[in-house]
Amino acid sequence: xxxxxxxxxxxxxxxxxxxxxxxxxxxxxxxxxxxxxxxxxxxxxxxxxxxxxxxxxxxxxxxxxxxxxxxxxxxxxxxxxxxxxxxxxxxxxxxxxxxxxxxxxxxxxxxxxxxxxxxxxxxxxxxxxxxxxxxxxxxxxxxxxxxxxxxxxxxxxxxxxxxxxxxxxxxxxxxxxxxxxxxxxxxxxxxx
Numbered sequence: 001x002x003x004x005x006x007x008x009x010x011x012x013x014x015x016x017x018x019x020x021x022x023x024x025x026x027x028x029x030x031x032x033x034x035x036x037x038x039x040x041x042x043x044x045x046x047x048x049x050x051x052x053x054x055x056x057x058x059x060x061x062x063x064x065x066x067x068x069x070x071x072x073x074x075x076x077x078x079x080x081x082x083x084x085x086x087x088x089x090x091x092x093x094x095x096x097x098x099x100x101x102x103x104x105x106x107x108x109x110x111x112x113x114x115x116x117x118x119x120x121x122x123x124x125x126x127x128x129x130x131x132x133x134x135x136x137x138x139x140x141x142x143x144x145x146x147x148x149x150x151x152x153x154x155x156x157x158x159x160x161x162x163x164x165x166x167x168x169x170x171x172x173x174x175x176x177x178x179x180x181x182x183x184x185x186x187x188x189x190x191x192x
Contacts, residue, residue, distance in 0.1 A: 082127035084115035
């Protein structure tokens, strides 16, 4: 019996919240292992698609920590199915409601609510748009070196984007490319 928690060791391991926390920590450790000491473009030791399958009960973490530099692995990740509930973690990281993010991913609010209730996967095009936003959030976090600052930047209208917010531009591939170029200019200190 674990006296600190008042539970037996078996109950402690079967507790959903505890498993979620442990998986989150493991995911962060894997993420740190992938990003440090091996170079930014080095091939990860673990297959990210297998890693995502291992954390299927916690997809928001895998969607936010997926290594987006390998397009073939991203395609495989989308093909295997991205759960609709993964949008919750992405919306939280962007400081938005899930309904607010649904407009960018182009899923009607009621359809998204139904998919969340049924624990269904996103369609391929919806998953690609969600991953596009997550990839650009990861890039913005890399540029600003702070996820909160990156999330705030996503909500600010920018002159470089015709007065639109980066999040609005992410709805289309051409707009997402423009957001990525803007991040590159910010990173290299080029002012428009």
